[in-house]
Amino acid sequence: MTVLLSTILTLSVLGILAAVILYFVAQKFKVEEDPRIDEVEKMLPGANCGGCGFAGCRAMAEALVLRDDISALFCPVGGAECMKSTAAYLGKVAPEKEPTVATVRCGGVCGKRPRTNEYNATKSCVIASSFYVGETACAYGCLGYGDCVDACKFDAIKVNPETGIAEVDPDKCTACGACVKACPKGIIELRKKWPKNRAVYVSCVSKDKGAVTMKACKAGCIGCGKCAKVCAFGAITVENGVAYIDSQKCKLCRKCVNECPTGAIVLKGMDPLPKEPKAPAAKPTAEKPAAEKPVAEPKAENKSVNEQK
Known part of the structure; x- marks a missing residue:
């Protein structure tokens, strides 16, 4: 019984000591996150569709906050209005993109x-x-x-x-x-x-x-x-x-x-243009008959005037 209690007590002390050490190590090496990331994530639609090129809205929010130039970033779900409000909150220029x-x-x-x-x-x-x-x-x-x-x-x-x-x-x-x-x-x-x-x-x-x-x-x-x-x-x-x-x-x-x-x-979304009527084919012009050439009159034959005596 004494051995069991001492074992439990020893393990408990070691666990508490390890927890304290991990706490101080975490505080020492923790990375401070910009609180604006949480706010920007709330402004995004939360679809996590990946249409922006990131894995989700959280990754998109981090990029919007950490990058100085956000002209290449755009949320297709939120659209231009979402990007304008986000850029205004961050004090940056909103990207413009046609729908x-x-x-x-x-x-x-x-x-x-x-x-x-x-x-x-x-x-x-x-x-x-x-x-x-x-x-x-x-x-x-x-x-x-x-x-x-x-x-x-x-x-x-x-x-x-x-x-x-x-x-x-x-x-x-x-x-x-x-x-x-x-x-x-x-x-x-x-x-x-x-x-x-x-x-x-x-x-x-x-x-x-x-x-x-x-x-x-x-x-x-x-x-x-x-x-x-x-x-x-x-x-x-x-x-x-x-x-x-x-x-x-x-x-x-x-x-x-x-x-x-x-x-x-x-x-x-539109009606087609009215088809232009085809122009009627031009009728072929009849060829004029060739003018008849005047027939030359036969030349009078020279008759012999010799008289037979």
């Missing part, structure tokens, strides 16, 4: 992109694309298995069961970029967000030749370049057989929409 929205660049709905086979494995875009091009002949389009839906924390993207294509709700989208990273096909892009959710973009990323693209999807881009020719702002380029509209240069003139022969250019 963006996620855009699914695929228009291969069920009626235009017929199925060629059936997929019965795990419904995951990443798994499917690792060994399989999809249930259609297009190797570039949306698979429709919803990896982007699972990645979105704001319920801003859904797969339309009627079309099999992912669709973004621009009013809910925060442009965090989670769906962009989740898409193995690379068809989701962050593009400039226009007022009233207006948009003009090419809903195709196929790099196949025009004939191959049209065989797989009737709504695909064939790279004809007609849209680029009518664009007066240099916003459209054609590369690797597919057109691309730069949302920073586009002025929403909508001329390219009417010019696209396959309907690959999508127009949202």
Whole structure:
């Protein structure tokens, strides 16, 4: 009994002594944290989506407080107002950035992109694309298995069961970029967000030749370049057989929409331009009949005046 009590007493003393030593060591080597970090973290939306490039809002708050220049930092969820209030609290210049929205660049709905086979494995875009091009002949389009839906924390993207294509709700989208990273096909892009959710973009990323693209999807881009020719702002380029509209240069003139022969250019939030009536073909002018040449009168034959006697 005495041995047991002495053992317990010894261990208790050692534990208390170790705790005291650890306390003084922690006080000696502790790192003082800027109290403003906690305040800035409260100003951020707390989504922890990673859209800012950091692991979460806490890491973003630390960067905002500790960096002198915060022009490269931006919270897509909080937006410009959040960054202005944060910068004002820290006495720094707020970064400016145009609002963006996620855009699914695929228009291969069920009626235009017929199925060629059936997929019965795990419904995951990443798994499917690792060994399989999809249930259609297009190797570039949306698979429709919803990896982007699972990645979105704001319920801003859904797969339309009627079309099999992912669709973004621009009013809910925060442009965090989670769906962009989740898409193995690379068809989701962050593009400039226009007022009233207006948009003009090419809903195709196929790099196949025009004939191959049209065989797989009737709504695909064939790279004809007609849209680029009518664009007066240099916003459209054609590369690797597919057109691309730069949302920073586009002025929403909508001329390219009417010019696209396959309907690959999508127009949202606006009515298309009225199509110009084609000028009637000029009637061919009838050729005038050639003037008849006057027929020369036969020359009078010189008759012999010799008289036979």
